[in-house]
Amino acid sequence: MTATLNDIRHGYGDVEVLHGVDLDLPAGELVALLGPSGSGKTTLLAIAGGLLTPTGGTVHINEAPLYVDGKVDRKAAGDTAYVLQASSLIGFLTVRDNLLVRDITAGRRTTDADRERAADLLDAVDLRSKADRYPSQLSGGERQRAAVAAALYTQAPVILADEPTAALDRHRGRAVMELLARHAHERNAAVLVCTHDERALDLADRVLRIEDGRLG
Amino acid sequence: MRFLAWREVRHSPVRFGLIAGLVALTAFLVFVLTGLTVGLGAADVSGLEKLPVDGIVYAKGAASDLSRSGLPAGDRALIAKVDGVEDVQPIGFTMADLTEGQNSVSAALLAMDPTAPFGPKRDGVVLDNQARGKGLNPGDTVRAQPGNVALKIAGFADLGSIQHAAVAYLPLADWQRLRNAEGVSAFAVTTRSDAALAAIEQAVPDTEPVTKAAAINAVPGYQAETGTIGMIRAFLYAGAALLIGVVFWILTLQKEGPLAVLRATGASRRLLIGAYVAQVLATALAGVLVGAVAGVAMGVVMPPTVFVLPPGEVAAAGALLLAVALVGAAASIRRLFTVDPLLSLGRTA
Structure with a gap:
């Protein structure tokens, strides 16, 4: 599955922060998007995932338009999952439930196989022993890794990660990037990682740079 | 969810x-x-609620207040003749203290004809259960004040209260002796419909018939x-x-x-x-x-x-x-x- 963004424009008031961005996210590829703060990375990510309607341009998830008449197509948006910058964990759920809640929100009944898959993902991010803890009981890095596991648990064909390694040391940051790359390659998913962190860029299939709302 | x-x-x-x-x-x-x-x-009002009647006929101007109402006993026959009336029972009402030695209880005396289909068919006064435990027992003779009439306690029953006083049933004759009067306070009527109440007002002068619900709402306070x-x-x-x-x-x-x-x-x-x-x-x-x-x-x-x-x-x-x-x-x-x-x-x- 692919995500295609064409001529994306967006502004806040009179200030335009994205100036006609074109971006292809093909299946099976991890694309890293580098750029300084305020360059428009997070805005682009929000638009790619159906959280923010752009003022111009189109987004297609596997050729289906994500925005129709200015409104988000929920089915198309359901094919995307986020790893959010400001920690996307729900405070009143345990780490394990933060993964399983994705089934609830998608209207699915959680099975034993799902619980096993959640345990494996927590294992992969070295959090299995903390599955029953609440986010407030984790360190910043642990929360970040749990958020990655939660996004991967959805098995969404398009993963959008905003600064997924920001709170992590070099070793853990690389482990998270490896996990995302493996997800892209093994599950044939399109993965977009917005980051400042250049330490694990060698794991990306493609590196793009954005500055002042334009892809370089 | x-x-x-x-x-x-x-x-x-x-x-x-x-x-x-x-x-x-x-x-x-x-x-x-x-x-x-x-x-x-x-x-x-529970004492009135317990009366199995459809309406009460008060004296005109009594504002549906038993204490203020008084009617001649002879009105009973006139009311009974009204179309739609099935039964008429005279009732007498007085608030009184029943005293025996040091023991006393405030009571709402509700007097009835001993032949009435409702009410205790016993001689003497029957007190509501709430008067139990106040030193009065069946067989005791109490004095009703005001009036200073001696009444024998026949027993206790679930009779309710009127104006926060325990209801006490007694024969109409005792009540008339207490009040030194021959009339009654009001008449309790059983009717086939509420229309009969309006007919009573037309047929019997100086009466004010009301439904039981209206009578309850009119209890002072x-x-x-x-x-x-x-x-x-x-x-x-x-x-x-x-x-x-x-x-x-x-x-x-x-x-x-x-x-x-x-x-x-x-x-x-x-x-x-x-x-x-x-x-x-x-x-x-x-x-x-x-x-x-x-x-x-x-x-x-x-x-x-x-x-x-x-x-x-x-x-x-x-x-x-x-x-x-x-x-x-x-x-x-x-x-x-x-x-x-x-x-x-x-x-x-």
């Missing part, structure tokens, strides 16, 4: 416990006032008493709605972040609202149950002459409180509708 609702409650038991505690306190007040309304109401407590209850319900509304409003504001994340992960508004309503209902139900238990316990301590909390009233007040909780909490539903998933990115634009 239940997953989200229950997980949040389990994570914050103190927070939800405090909310349930607030609801419980409010519910307790509602149940206490309900018990007082029913109890004080019963103390005012009854409407003022129940109206005042009813108004306090209404304010309490409104206060409960406001209190629950504000508490859940604050709670919703506090969890805007998690709600935004849930929306970003694809949670439908229906799911979020369902979980919210489940929390409101569960919290309110817990509070109402605790309040009801405390209210019923209050009934054990309070005298039954002023506090009565029947199961039907508990169920009705509890259901109304749950409805009020939902109304109060409804204000926050709009917030759930409008929560922006973009907040999950730490952005407000």
Whole structure:
């Protein structure tokens, strides 16, 4: 599955922060998007995932338009999952439930196989022993890794990660990037990682740079 | 839906416990006032409620007050002839103290013909059960004051109260002796329809027939008493709605972040609202149950002459409180509708 963004424009008031961005996210590829703060990375990510309607341009998830008449197509948006910058964990759920809640929100009944898959993902991010803890009981890095596991648990064909390694040391940051790359390659998913962190860029299939709302 | 609702409650038991505690306190007040309304109401009029009649014929101008009403005994025959009237029974009424030595009880003397189809068919005076334990026993001779007439206690029965005094049935002849009069206070009538009451007014001069319900409402002080407590209850319900509304409003504001994340992960508004309503209902139900238990316990301590909390009233007040909780909490539903998933990115634009 692919995500295609064409001529994306967006502004806040009179200030335009994205100036006609074109971006292809093909299946099976991890694309890293580098750029300084305020360059428009997070805005682009929000638009790619159906959280923010752009003022111009189109987004297609596997050729289906994500925005129709200015409104988000929920089915198309359901094919995307986020790893959010400001920690996307729900405070009143345990780490394990933060993964399983994705089934609830998608209207699915959680099975034993799902619980096993959640345990494996927590294992992969070295959090299995903390599955029953609440986010407030984790360190910043642990929360970040749990958020990655939660996004991967959805098995969404398009993963959008905003600064997924920001709170992590070099070793853990690389482990998270490896996990995302493996997800892209093994599950044939399109993965977009917005980051400042250049330490694990060698794991990306493609590196793009954005500055002042334009892809370089 | 239940997953989200229950997980949040389990994570914050103190927070939800405090909310349930607030609801419980409010519910307790509602149940206490309900018990007082029913109890004080019963103390005012239950003696009339227990009379198996359709209406009461008072003297014109008596304002449906038995104490002020007086009719000639001969009106009985005139009323009986009115079309639609099935039975007419004379009643006499006086508030009196029944005294025997040091023991005394205030009583609402309700006099009847010994042949009346209702009322105790015994000689002497029959007292309501609430007069038990006040030193008076069957066989005792009491003196009715004013009037200073000796009356023998025949027994006790469930007769109710009128104007907060225990009802005491006695033969009409004794009552006439007490009052030194030959007339009666009023007539209790059984009719085929309310139209017969209007016909009585036309046929018998200087009478004012009313339905039993109207007679009950006209008991002095009854409407003022129940109206005042009813108004306090209404304010309490409104206060409960406001209190629950504000508490859940604050709670919703506090969890805007998690709600935004849930929306970003694809949670439908229906799911979020369902979980919210489940929390409101569960919290309110817990509070109402605790309040009801405390209210019923209050009934054990309070005298039954002023506090009565029947199961039907508990169920009705509890259901109304749950409805009020939902109304109060409804204000926050709009917030759930409008929560922006973009907040999950730490952005407000």
